[in-house]
Amino acid sequence: MQWSERIGHRLKLRDLHILLTIAKAGSMGKAATELAVSQPVVSKAISDLERVLGTRLLDRGAHGVEPNLYGRALLKWSIAVFDDLRQGVKELEFLTDPAAGELRIGTTEPMAVGFVSSIIDQLSRHYPRVIFHVIPGERRALVERELRQRNVELVVTHTSGVDMQSDINVEFLFNDRHVTVTGMHSKWARRRKVALADLLDERWVLAPSDSIPGMEIAAVFRASGVEPPVAHVVSFSIPLHQHLLATDRFVTMLPLSMLCLGKRLPLKLLPVDLSEHLRPTGIITLKNRTLGPVAQLFIERARLLAKRLTSNMPGSGGRTTTTQGPG
Secondary structure (H helix, E strand, O other), X not given: OOHHHHHHXXXXXXXXXXXXXXXXXXXXXXXXXXXXXXXXXXXXXXXXXXXHHOOOOEEEEOOEEEEOHHHHHHHHHHHHHHHHHHHHHHHHHHHHXXXXXXXXXXXXXXXXXXXXXXXXHHHHHHXXXXXXXXXXXXXXXXXXXXXXXXXXXXXXXXXXXXXXXXXXXXXXXXXXXXXXXXXXXXXXXXOOOEOHHHXXXXXXXXXXXXXXXXXXXXXXXXXXXXXXXXXXXXXXXXHHHHHHHOOOOEXXXXXXXXXXXXXXXXXXXXXXXXXXXXXXXXXXXXXXXXXXXXXXXXXXXXXXXXHHHHHHOOOOOOEEOOOOOOO
């Protein structure tokens, strides 16, 4: 039977939406409550879908319902359909009112403080009613959960080691690197030359050692000929890093881009000679996903900012990072 005869005239978006809701809720009753319709309406929608497609979509058991092999396949593409429709509506809204729009961004906390916030600042000046949703997290979770489940349109992060699968697109922007940082009035802040070995007994605040940032920081230490120190505080939280560094009792390693672009950060970049350990940084998107107009604007600004950042990044000499940053 041809598409137009079997599917095109009979498959309803409303029924697909009901299927998505059931898959999330785990039962027809909960889905009916969430959709504010009766349970017979939900049951009929699924029956209609199964009849049109010629196969069962849900397995029913004592603990509720869940998609079977066929249901999961249909859900995979239904999510893409609804996402493309949503993007289409966003584009129409943006064309009607270019000052408005919405963008969901996944990024790491250091990138949020520096690179991403700088782009948002620029865009918000030209498009004051655009809404930005910034979802911070660790790179693997951002790509596998947030991006692939279409909770964000793009992810801004370091890209080394990204699994270049068929559905993933990676655009390189610039090379970042870790630098050693302390408080403005730390006893180390006045030194003209500091060896990494001199800091091993200091109070370190670092990312978890089993995370990608933690492993990259450990690699920087080992490339410089020393083993990573035992951290006194272990956390991804950049506000926590900043608060502890402001006491002038702690040291850490942070991405140089954050120091260059983070505005009014009262931190001191220490003149530690580290072995070069570059971190390719860029934007990760889904190849089969249509990006909205605000996402496209964001990527254009990111390219420009990356060029200016690359030309203005300092060397390894000490610098007070109350920077306004390039761009």
